[in-house]
Amino acid sequence: MKAYRINIAGLSNSNHHFEFEIGDQFFTQFGTDLLSKGSFHADIELDKHETFIEVDFVIKGVASLICDRSLEPFDYPVHTSHKMIFKYGDDDQEITDEIAIINREAVSLELGQYLYEFIALSVPMKKLHPRFQDEEEDGEGSIVYTSGGEEEDDDDKEDNNDIDPRWEQLKKLK
Numbered sequence: 001m002k003a004y005r006i007n008i009a010g011l012s013n014s015n016h017h018f019e020f021e022i023g024d025q026f027f028t029q030f031g032t033d034l035l036s037k038g039s040f041h042a043d044i045e046l047d048k049h050e051t052f053i054e055v056d057f058v059i060k061g062v063a064s065l066i067c068d069r070s071l072e073p074f075d076y077p078v079h080t081s082h083k084m085i086f087k088y089g090d091d092d093q094e095i096t097d098e099i100a101i102i103n104r105e106a107v108s109l110e111l112g113q114y115l116y117e118f119i120a121l122s123v124p125m126k127k128l129h130p131r132f133q134d135e136e137e138d139g140e141g142s143i144v145y146t147s148g149g150e151e152e153d154d155d156d157k158e159d160n161n162d163i164d165p166r167w168e169q170l171k172k173l174k
Contacts, residue, residue: 003020003112004020004026004110004111004112004115005108005109005110005111005112006018006044006046006108006109006111007107007108008046008048008053008106008107008108008109009106009107009108011046011048012048013048013049013050014047014048015045015046015047016045016046016047016048017043017044017045017046018043018044018046019041019042019043019044020041020042020044020111020115021040021041021042022038022039022040022041022042022059022061022115022119023038023039023040024036024037024038024039026112026115026116027116029112030113030116034120034123035063035065035116035119035120035123036064037063037064038061038062038063038064038078038119039061039062040059040060040061040062040063040078040115040119041059041060041061042057042058042059042115043057043058043059044056044057044058044111045058046109051087051088052085052086052087052088053085053086053102053109054083054084054085054086055083055084055085055086055109055111056081056082056083057080057081057082057083057084057111057114057115057118058080058081059078059079059080059081059115059118059119059122060078060079061077061078061119062075062076062077062078063075063076063078063119063123064076065123065127066127067127067128067129067132068126068127068128069128069129069132070129070132072129074129074130076123076124076127078119078122078123079122080118080119080121080122082098082114082118083098084098084099084100084114085098085099085100086100086101086102086109087099087100087101087102088101088102088103088104088106089101089102089103089104090103090104091103092106
């Protein structure tokens with residue numbers, strides 16, 4: 001993952017711009033569970049300060065996915081942007097999704113894992129081929145219960161005709 005590492009020890013306290021190309025070989029290093037193929041371009045704006053580093057990620061490209069319904073491959077366009085803040089501290093740890101602490105003595109910043117996570121987060125959970133996107137999903141996930149045939153439904157209608165006398169008295173008040 002040396003290709004996605006930025007040497008921060010020699011950088012001045014100002015804005016710096018980096019670009020990375022991400023291909024199929026990148027995804028093999030992280031496993032092929034969620035994503036295995038794709039072509040992406042990452043623009044990274046790094047703003048180094050005395051006590052922290054602010055990194056803006058802008059990732060554009062195409063992920064090669066397999067449709068969950070038809071098992072056909074298709075290309076899914078990805079355009080995402082994220083911001084990370086790396087604060088200097090005693091040991092490496094991730095505080096939140098946007099804030100991480102890095103060692104004060106750190107020489108480089110490893111961005112490969114973050115690039116993979118940001119791309120993976122932009123892929124939908126339900127991967128549908130574009131030809132299925134326009135279909136309406138009426139009835140999906142709904143459960144219909146029936147207790148019998150139409151004969152019972154006719155009996156229910158007859159029962160509704162026999163109104164409780166108390167309700168009849170209330171109707172007269174209108």
